[in-house]
Amino acid sequence: xxESSPEFVRTSTAAAMxxxxxxxxxxxxxxxxxxxxxxxxxxxxxxxxxxxxLSSSRKPNEDSFIRVDWPTIRTDEVIERANKYxxxxxxxxxxxxxxxxxxxxxxxxxxxxxDETKLSISALIGPTxxxxxKPLLDMRKAGVERVGIAVDAATLELFEKYRGKGVRGPHxxxxxxxxxxxxxxxxxxxxxxxxxxxxxxxxxxxxxxxIQKAHDLGACTHLFAFYPEEGSALxxxxxxxxxxxxxVQLARWLIDNDLGNAKKMxxxxxxxxxxxxxxxxxxxxxxxxxxxxxxxxxxxxxxxVSCNRPYGNERPSEKLRNYPFxxxxxxxxxxRKHLADYSS
Amino acid sequence: MAKTLHVGKLxxxxxxxxxxxxxxxxxxxxxxxGTVKLGMDSFLTENAGYLNYISLDKKSTVxxxxxxxxxxxxxxxxxxxxxxxGKIIGINEPVLKDPxxxxxxxxxxxxxxxxxSDLEKDLLSPELLEEAGDIKEWIKEExxxxxxxx
Numbered sequence: 387x388x389e390s391s392p393e394f395v396r397t398s399t400a401a402a403m404x405x406x407x408x409x410x411x412x413x414x415x416x417x418x419x420x421x422x423x424x425x426x427x428x429x430x431x432x433x434x435x436x437x438x439x440l441s442s443s444r445k446p447n448e449d450s451f452i453r454v455d456w457p458t459i460r461t462d463e464v465i466e467r468a469n470k471y472x473x474x475x476x477x478x479x480x481x482x483x484x485x486x487x488x489x490x491x492x493x494x495x496x497x498x499x500x501d502e503t504k505l506s507i508s509a510l511i512g513p514t515x516x517x518x519x520k521p522l523l524d525m526r527k528a529g530v531e532r533v534g535i536a537v538d539a540a541t542l543e544l545f546e547k548y549r550g551k552g553v554r555g556p557h558x559x560x561x562x563x564x565x566x567x568x569x570x571x572x573x574x575x576x577x578x579x580x581x582x583x584x585x586x587x588x589x590x591x592x593x594x595x596x597i598q599k600a601h602d603l604g605a606c607t608h609l610f611a612f613y614p615e616e617g618s619a620l621x622x623x624x625x626x627x628x629x630x631x632x633x634v635q636l637a638r639w640l641i642d643n644d645l646g647n648a649k650k651m652x653x654x655x656x657x658x659x660x661x662x663x664x665x666x667x668x669x670x671x672x673x674x675x676x677x678x679x680x681x682x683x684x685x686x687x688x689x690x691v692s693c694n695r696p697y698g699n700e701r702p703s704e705k706l707r708n709y710p711f712x713x714x715x716x717x718x719x720x721x722r723k724h725l726a727d728y729s730s
Numbered sequence: 731m732a733k734t735l736h737v738g739k740l741x742x743x744x745x746x747x748x749x750x751x752x753x754x755x756x757x758x759x760x761x762x763x764g765t766v767k768l769g770m771d772s773f774l775t776e777n778a779g780y781l782n783y784i785s786l787d788k789k790s791t792v793x794x795x796x797x798x799x800x801x802x803x804x805x806x807x808x809x810x811x812x813x814x815x816g817k818i819i820g821i822n823e824p825v826l827k828d829p830x831x832x833x834x835x836x837x838x839x840x841x842x843x844x845x846x847s848d849l850e851k852d853l854l855s856p857e858l859l860e861e862a863g864d865i866k867e868w869i870k871e872e873x874x875x876x877x878x879x880x
Contacts (some may be wrong), residue, residue, distance in 0.1 A: 399779075399804045400805060403779060403805065408779060408780065409775065409777070409779050410776075410777065410778060410779020410782070410803055410804075410805055410806055411777050411778075411779070411806055411807060411876070411879075412805045412806065413806045413807055413808075415879060416805075435793045454804045455804075473775065474880075555791075583758075596779070627842055673855065688781075694803060697804065697805045701802060701807070702802060702803075702804075702805055702807040703800070703802050703807040
């Protein structure tokens, strides 16, 4: 019998460690606050996104996703262990993949977490499978509090190239934004997160304008730094420079917290942000506080980011792009150095 | 086969010594001719998680307490420290190519072999434990500390 959802789910390496399936601690004492789970089926995701570890177009024998292993575990056991070992957890995120059973199973797994744990529930939903508002209303009934939508690519052209026609994939840009609007109506302003991957070939300006667009629609934005998955079509593409990523993080923070607006920001001829459109003192304060450079994701009960994905975007030995904890003063000095680096 | 100390699911064969410098957790096993083999103990492999990389510094000698290189898993990275001074005379290439061998068998997977420069003196260091009772106390304290961090 194949190990498929809803009886089984895949967990991130960080979740597997926190639930004590895998050995290991997090570098610098980071703590995971949200369990990331993936629905799983044979033969897998029907989509063909060029950068994704789950893509059906990926070479066989490559099984990682966002840099790490995702072991398949019985849902019963994940729930049992979340209750036993998850004292630091406050959220679970259940991700659909593009598979005909995923919508139904998302609700089954969500209900189980709602009824059997104290965790708040996020769902990373697949707009390609959502043809009306009803599935969104059903999710809410099943206990989903927030939803994420992985638009990933910042522009229509990049979306088409890497997720749509360019890879003979099923996803459509307009459908993603339509479902995003519907999700804001169903779940409320600030309860929908748009995932965006920095480094797929967009300029900083294009990314910032898309962040503003999502914000204006009532959504939050959650950033990821592109990481080339071995065996994927984009395995040779370079990652975004740390300075590039930090500038986008800073702009996102200003926009999402209504401290700034893309229209007031200035860009150079390469589309790099040269002026964040806020006073120097206010900008310094935001940089020094450091929160802008932490992983962006759904919040916990304290209002701080819960989906902190420790070392999900880079090896622990590398410069951090997403800080899974509040950066210390030494980190902030490093961040400032990168913010001023326009060499990429 | 060497007697083995068990502390919970961790195990420590008693045919070798353990380097207790903070964060080290390196075992040292003297060989014939004054050489020693070094590897990671089971506490360290449990903390590190499944290893992806072992990277050795490009140098031929090391001082006691000096860095030999580093190890890295998906979510953790740290240095490898040498408990003795000496010349590096051997590197376990299969382990470097597939560091998860260390997770499977930490005590059968040595990482480097050294020709120690003053082994007798270095082995007298209070930072090297040999007795089962001492090792047990040390590991219990390490486990208490790790639990407090959780």
